[in-house]
Amino acid sequence: MDTLLVVGFFVLAAVSIFLEIWKQLKLQQQPVLSSPARVAAKYSSARELEDTRGGYSSTPRYVVFELESGRTITLKVGSLYDAIAEGEKGILTYQGDQCLNFQW
Incomplete structure (x- = not known):
């Protein structure tokens, strides 16, 4: 159970980081x-x-x-x-x- 919680936390953190990077890249493409x-x-x-x-x-x-x-x-x-x-x-x-x- 603890392993599943740790894995879930890291997946959530990775998704959050990916979304922030994607948002910044999209912003930089704006004029x-x-x-x-x-x-x-x-x-x-x-x-x-x-x-x-x-x-x-x-x-x-x-x-x-x-x-x-x-x-x-x-x-x-x-x-x-x-x-x-x-x-x-x-x-x-x-x-x-x-x-x-x-x-x-």
Whole structure:
């Protein structure tokens, strides 16, 4: 029974790693696009948990951008999350579902 549990764990880990690699390869095939945009909203997908080493959070954070065309897109953002405020306008650079840069 313990062997089956260990094998199951390793299979699950291998599948998770494979899916993450596949997702990253698919993202890299997407074009890098830029557009004038406005920050429409900001949110995180779960309650933020701060690390005692200085406030690091691994909670995914998202920003909803309204493009010049009127279309809205939701993108994952990294360290830009705290620097971006709702209502700000600038040039958005993104690839797939990832925000690469937002310049005011």
